[in-house]
Amino acid sequence: xxxxxxxxxxxxxxxxxxxxxxxxxxxxxxxxxxxxxxxxxxxxxxxxxxxxxxxxxxxxxxxxxxxxxxxxxxxxxxxxxxxxxxxxxxxxxxxxxxxxxxxxxxxxxxxxxxxxxxxxxxxxxxxxxxxxxxxxxxxxxxxxxxxxxxxxxxxxxxxxxxxxx
Amino acid sequence: xxxxxxxxxxxxxxxxxxxxxxxxxxxxxxxxxxxxxxxxxxxxxxxxxxxxxxxxxxxxxxxxxxxxxxxxxxxxxxxxxxxxxxxxxxxxxxxxxxxxxxxxxxxxxxxxxxxxxxxxxxxxxxxx
Numbered sequence: 001x002x003x004x005x006x007x008x009x010x011x012x013x014x015x016x017x018x019x020x021x022x023x024x025x026x027x028x029x030x031x032x033x034x035x036x037x038x039x040x041x042x043x044x045x046x047x048x049x050x051x052x053x054x055x056x057x058x059x060x061x062x063x064x065x066x067x068x069x070x071x072x073x074x075x076x077x078x079x080x081x082x083x084x085x086x087x088x089x090x091x092x093x094x095x096x097x098x099x100x101x102x103x104x105x106x107x108x109x110x111x112x113x114x115x116x117x118x119x120x121x122x123x124x125x126x127x128x129x130x131x132x133x134x135x136x137x138x139x140x141x142x143x144x145x146x147x148x149x150x151x152x153x154x155x156x157x158x159x160x161x162x163x164x165x
Numbered sequence: 166x167x168x169x170x171x172x173x174x175x176x177x178x179x180x181x182x183x184x185x186x187x188x189x190x191x192x193x194x195x196x197x198x199x200x201x202x203x204x205x206x207x208x209x210x211x212x213x214x215x216x217x218x219x220x221x222x223x224x225x226x227x228x229x230x231x232x233x234x235x236x237x238x239x240x241x242x243x244x245x246x247x248x249x250x251x252x253x254x255x256x257x258x259x260x261x262x263x264x265x266x267x268x269x270x271x272x273x274x275x276x277x278x279x280x281x282x283x284x285x286x287x288x289x290x291x292x293x
Contacts, residue, residue: 037266038266038267038268038269041231041267041269045231045233045269048231049233049234052194052233052234052235111276114276115279115280118238118241118276118280119241121237131234131235131237131238132234134234135233135234135237139269
């Protein structure tokens with residue numbers, strides 16, 4: 001197995017100003033690593049989606065400071081990982097959304113599912129169209145894993161790891 | 166005429182019904198996607214509905230560096246609007262421009278074309 005090289009890590013609250021800082025940092029470091037521009041663009045788009053999700057859903061304070069974004073290079077692959085605290089009442093809906101994407105049998109099914117969702121999407125009160133997970137899944141050809149770990153009280157910790165090539 | 170300058174998070178928009186032209190160019194990840202796209206969509210709909218000017222050729226050109234998933238819903242709505250009023254123009258041309266090597270962006274155009282069932286012209290641009 002090829003060794004993994006962590007090329008970016010941010011941990012803390014991800015809201016407003018921090019979002020811009022993260023995206024600027026990622027743009028800056030792209031020049032330092034030998035990553036094809038098309039692959040780096042996938043990384044950028046996936047990070048945009050991940051931090052939008054965190055911004056919308058990880059609103060629990062003070063635990064929001066545990067949110068993180070990490071980018072690793074492993075050979076020709078880039079792994080983008082994000083984690084954030086979610087409220088338990090949101091876990092079922094999140095898991096259902098992810099599993100619907102995960103169970104698509106192949107890329108053609110995933111693509112059709114994406115097309116149908118874009119056509120029928122409604123914008124939520126939080127400003128999302130419910131398309132973030134499926135957009136990322138389409139970019140990585142469904143090569144992602146996730147975990148939801150219960151924390152104390154009414155909270156859980158959600159992590160997602162996306163493999164890009 | 167509807168005109169909006171590009172920002173780091175939002176694309177430039179130029180819509181001129183009398184000239185048969187719509188140009189969108191830039192990135193799209195508005196903080197409030199509805200506030201950005203809805204006024205534009207409402208303007209276009211009203212302009213086309215109420216205009217007495219007959220448009221022979223309407224060209225819509227889209228050049229995105231990237232757009233987020235919430236923007237995709239509204240970009241689709243723009244195409245759906247053009248499709249709804251396609252009888253108002255004799256010829257509708259949709260140009261989908263993508264950076265050389267950016268196959269994902271070209272595929273995004275193909276997805277929209279399939280969703281809305283309109284033909285797109287794909288234009289590869291060489292960005293240096």
